[in-house]
Amino acid sequence: MSAIFVSGIAIAAPGLNDWQLAMPVLRGERAYEPTPLGPLAPALLPANERRRMTTTIKLAVQVAQDALPAQDAVDELHCVFVSGMGDCDITDKVCRALAQPERPVSPTHFHNSVHNAPAGYFAIATRSQAPSLSIAADQASFAAGLLEAATQVAAEKAAVLLVAYDTLPPEPIRAKSGLTADFGTALLLTPQPLASARHRLELELESGAEPDRLTDPALEQLRLSNPMARSLPLLAALAGDRGGRVRLPYLDDLTVRIELQPC
Amino acid sequence: MTPLHVSAFTLTNALGAGQASTLDALRQEKSGLRPCDLSEASLETWIGRVDGVEDVRLPATLRDFDCRNHRLALLALEQDGFMDAVAATVARVGAARVALFLGTSTSGIGETEAAYRQLGADGRLPDSFHFHQTHNLFALSEFCRRVLGLRGPASTISTACSSSAKVFAMAWRHIEAGLCDAAVVGGVDSLCLTTLYGFRSLELVSRQPCRPWDKDRDGISIGEAAGFALLTRADSGEPALSLMGYGETSDAYHMSAPHPEGAGAALAIRRALDRAGLTADAIDYVNLHGTSTPANDAAEDKAVLSVLGPNVRCSSTKGATGHTLGAAGITEAAICCLSIQHGLVPASIGTRQIDPELKLRIVRQAESRPVRFALTNSLGFGGSNSSLIFGVPA
Numbered sequence: 049m050s051a052i053f054v055s056g057i058a059i060a061a062p063g064l065n066d067w068q069l070a071m072p073v074l075r076g077e078r079a080y081e082p083t084p085l086g087p088l089a090p091a092l093l094p095a096n097e098r099r100r101m102t103t104t105i106k107l108a109v110q111v112a113q114d115a116l117p118a119q120d121a122v123d124e125l126h127c128v129f130v131s132g133m134g135d136c137d138i139t140d141k142v143c144r145a146l147a148q149p150e151r152p153v154s155p156t157h158f159h160n161s162v163h164n165a166p167a168g169y170f171a172i173a174t175r176s177q178a179p180s181l182s183i184a185a186d187q188a189s190f191a192a193g194l195l196e197a198a199t200q201v202a203a204e205k206a207a208v209l210l211v212a213y214d215t216l217p218p219e220p221i222r223a224k225s226g227l228t229a230d231f232g233t234a235l236l237l238t239p240q241p242l243a244s245a246r247h248r249l250e251l252e253l254e255s256g257a258e259p260d261r262l263t264d265p266a267l268e269q270l271r272l273s274n275p276m277a278r279s280l281p282l283l284a285a286l287a288g289d290r291g292g293r294v295r296l297p298y299l300d301d302l303t304v305r306i307e308l309q310p311c
Numbered sequence: 312m313t314p315l316h317v318s319a320f321t322l323t324n325a326l327g328a329g330q331a332s333t334l335d336a337l338r339q340e341k342s343g344l345r346p347c348d349l350s351e352a353s354l355e356t357w358i359g360r361v362d363g364v365e366d367v368r369l370p371a372t373l374r375d376f377d378c379r380n381h382r383l384a385l386l387a388l389e390q391d392g393f394m395d396a397v398a399a400t401v402a403r404v405g406a407a408r409v410a411l412f413l414g415t416s417t418s419g420i421g422e423t424e425a426a427y428r429q430l431g432a433d434g435r436l437p438d439s440f441h442f443h444q445t446h447n448l449f450a451l452s453e454f455c456r457r458v459l460g461l462r463g464p465a466s467t468i469s470t471a472c473s474s475s476a477k478v479f480a481m482a483w484r485h486i487e488a489g490l491c492d493a494a495v496v497g498g499v500d501s502l503c504l505t506t507l508y509g510f511r512s513l514e515l516v517s518r519q520p521c522r523p524w525d526k527d528r529d530g531i532s533i534g535e536a537a538g539f540a541l542l543t544r545a546d547s548g549e550p551a552l553s554l555m556g557y558g559e560t561s562d563a564y565h566m567s568a569p570h571p572e573g574a575g576a577a578l579a580i581r582r583a584l585d586r587a588g589l590t591a592d593a594i595d596y597v598n599l600h601g602t603s604t605p606a607n608d609a610a611e612d613k614a615v616l617s618v619l620g621p622n623v624r625c626s627s628t629k630g631a632t633g634h635t636l637g638a639a640g641i642t643e644a645a646i647c648c649l650s651i652q653h654g655l656v657p658a659s660i661g662t663r664q665i666d667p668e669l670k671l672r673i674v675r676q677a678e679s680r681p682v683r684f685a686l687t688n689s690l691g692f693g694g695s696n697s698s699l700i701f702g703v704p705a
Contacts, residue, residue, distance in 0.1 A: 225442065
């Protein structure tokens with residue numbers, strides 16, 4: 049696939065509240081402390097609407113806005129939203145209502161139950177008519193989102209904002225989910241480097257190779273805590289200023305091999 | 312764009328299982344809608360229910376995936392020789408070079424609804440409930456991947472009612488970028504309480520069979536459906552049924568109401584024409600999204616009129632199938648393919664008196680006439696718009 053440039057990066061995760069704070073930790077210059085992710089209040093969402101929105105919507109919009117360049121450097125920004133679990137706060141509320149005799153489903157909960165609700169709010173907030181996709185691939189979700197975003201850069205020569213997010217579900221779904229932490233990240237991928245670009249990437253699919261792990265045990269535990277935290281080996285490489293090779297897990301024995309070069 | 316061959320396709324919906332059931336019903340202008348008879352649901356509405364879903368049995372190795380959505384998926388995969396066509400492609404290019412992109416809005420959420428009715432005194436979900444194999448959005452793709460023996464890229468697309476239209480664009484990009492040589496695309500959505508009571512809470516469900524473009528239209532009839540298509544590189548050089556173009560846009564207007572002028576939908580149609588390298592007058596038939604709510608049909612009427620004009624033959628087939636939500640895109644893409652292959656322009660079934668405010672040429676009786684290029688719209692919650700063009704290139 050043709051080369052793509054990383055022109056913006058955002059993260060929101062326990063102990064990694066934003067990209068500036070995360071970089072020294074991911075470079076190994078500062079110890080990782082998994083303090084819980086604080087309350088999110090993305091400025092893109094109107095304050096009165098924000099209060100009624102779920103953590104999932106706020107996490108997605110937070111990392112999406114944080115990865116955008118300072119100026120409107122992109123005319124038409126495609127979006128790929130990916131979440132392995134979707135919005136389980138909404139699922140829980142809707143299924144509790146449906147278990148009651150009168151089935152009092154809230155209309156707001158129902159229209160927020162669609163997987164593309166965060167994408168819809170982000171499009172409204174940025175007044176963007178550009179294409180937007182919302183996908184899911186359970187544990188393989190980050191790699192699936194990265195590949196789809198990369199194909200849009202390669203095949204449509206588009207600037208693409210990849211927004212990857214999963215929040216801890218409420219009980220009783222949490223016990224079935226396997227998630228133990230919140231994790232959101234966003235990458236602005238462009239066919240040409242913007243002023244903010246520091247790395248160019250080349251992606252290939254591979255069969256049978258081992259995906260990368262992290263040497264710090266606490267960060268490795270975070271990597272396994274949430275489908276989107278599988279991005280951490282890539283984010284750790286992007287936090288440095290060198291090139292390198294990263295392998296992220298995808299489906300079965302498939303991995304995504306990423307060659308990084310500084311630019 | 313480089314067209315992709317539609318090497319095989321199949322569809323199962325309230326009109327029956329397989330191509331012939333839908334084709335015969337469209338020729339005879341029959342509807343598959345019936346008064347709501349889904350157990351657990353006591354609603355005054357009509358639904359598009361697929362007969363026999365309850366009787367489908369999953370392979371023993373996939374027992375944990377058992378849910379209405381996957382039974383419907385398997386029933387559909389078994390029609391029209393579709394699995395044989397996929398197997399032949401796998402034999403030709405290898406299982407790792409065939410991708411799978413499927414759309415759904417609610418996946419197997421019916422299992423979670425049932426599990427919440429059985430919450431224990433400790434508030435826990437029953438041990439027999441398999442979240443990742445049923446309700447999780449990717450469960451549908453994982454199930455079909457195993458049934459078909461595919462090992463290439465895969466994702467579930469969930470953008471409400473445009474889900475299984477956008478799968479075609481995703482497949483084209485993955486093939487164009489060289490990540491695969493072929494792709495199975497499609498969508499499956501099954502009847503569940505979430506959508507029946509959810510759309511009712513928004514007052515978007517009709518008490519009668521839906522009537523697209525009718526002056527008295529008052530809401531949707533919810534249906535269930537599954538459909539699949541096998542897309543391959545067009546390397547034979549022979550003229551064949553193909554995906555010619557796609558267009559995707561966002562409304563950026565409202566979460567559950569369309570842009571009143573249909574601006575985003577119109578832009579999606581223009582982009583599909585541009586990618587196909589076709590002018591508006593090349594389109595012989597438009598399968599409308601046509602949900603039959605007052606606002607949706609009015610917005611889509613303006614959108615199609617502004618790009619394609621008043622003469623192109625248009626119909627909504629949701630009066631026959633119901634609105635199959637995440638499966639609407641593939642269902643109506645497959646109807647466009649049937650229209651092209653059999654020279655049939657389907658009627659807008661259920662429509663009685665056309666709304667004088669709406670200006671499109673709505674087909675009232677099925678017509679036998681050549682269709683070379685057909686366009687279908689899929690417009691979803693969150694303002695997610697998609698247009699697809701199918702046809703036979705020269």
